[in-house]
Amino acid sequence: MASKQSTVASFVEAAPPGELSNVVADIKALAPSEVQSLEPAFKKYNEEQYTTVKLPGSSETVLVSAYNSLGNGRYFDSASQTSFEVDHASQKASSPQQHPTDSQHADLIRSLQKSFSAAASEHFPSSTVGIFPAESHSAVALLLVANKYSPQNFWNGRWRSTYILNPSSNSLTGTIKVDVHYYEDGNVRMSTSKKVELSSGGGSAEAVVREIAKAENKFQEELNRAFTTLAEGSFKGLRRQLPVTRQRVEWEKIGGYRLGQDIGGGRTK
Structure with a gap:
């Protein structure tokens, strides 16, 4: 059986986009003693x-990921070095602190940063990209995250892309x-992913981003x-468009219905 600590941690790790603070508030209310152990x-x-943060004194966001982790709670951003x-x-x-990009692919990383940022701004209303050395500096990781939060309309969403060149x-x-x-009068969540193998287009930054x-x-x-x-097929099949009587329910009169008589059109005994 999972421990209380691991159960609470799983709630954090599965928090929907943009709703981590709500999950933490629930944990503080239900299991306050476990909050201090949630750092991992x-x-x-x-x-x-791919949580985004703003550097002190900057309005630009940068990514947090395993790809740009330096250990001990520190991370780096290639664009701002x-x-x-x-x-x-x-x-x-x-x-x-200053952190120059130390990689044999430093020039390629700078070119990819420019091309990938331009493409992301064209296709996403709001996004953040990160280009980092990967696989012991033998490869380059291209990361993208785009968040769209609309709590007033009861929905939040996140798009994440990870590519290894x-x-x-x-x-x-x-x-x-x-x-x-989606969480208006219910709780519906869609989480999907797709793996892709692409042509690098010859390896130039512009060609790589074009394939992406x-x-x-x-x-x-x-x-x-x-x-x-789904909307035209499966979802419609989940419920009848009309009750079994084939007549629409007059909801304004629902309080006065007598089961089997007013709805069924017959008399009850």
């Missing part, structure tokens, strides 16, 4: 969800993840078609 869960959540400390519970950055073999593989939560854009557009089109099929 906060760290795992922030790294897996800065390292910073992260408080995982509050999702705040502090103590920025190996310049020596010109291989490009990735995973796209989408997580959307094609793959992401295709995935979005597949999602759109799936939603249309």
Whole structure:
């Protein structure tokens, strides 16, 4: 049986996009003694969800992930060539320091940062990208996160992309993840992902980003078609459009109905 601590931690790690603070508030109310032990869960959540933070004195957001972790709670950003400390519970950055990109692929990383940022701004209303050395500096990781929060309409969503480019073999593989939560008068969550193997287009930054854009557009089109099929097929099959009487219920009179008589049109004994 899972311990109380691991159970509470699982709630943090599974928090829907933009709702971590709500989950923590529930934990404080239901299991206040466990809050102090949640630092590892906060760290795992922030790294897996590509949480974004603002560096002190900057309006730009940067990513938190395992790919740009320096250990001991510090991370780095290739674009600004800065390292910073992260408080995982509050999702705040502090103590920025200079951190030049130390990689044999430094020039490629700078080119990818420029091209990938431009493509992301074209396709997403709000997004943050990060380009980091990967696999012991033999490869380059391209990360993207786009968040859209609409709590006034009871939904939040997150798009995450992870691509690994190996310049020596010109291989490009990735995973796209989408997580959307609707919670008006109910609780519906969609979490889906797709793995892709792409052509690097010769290895130039522009060609790599062009292939990524094609793959992401295709995935979005597949999602759109799936939603249309669900709405017109499976979801409609979940309930009748009309009651068994084939007559619409007059909801304003529902308080005066007598079961089997007014609804069924007959007399009850």
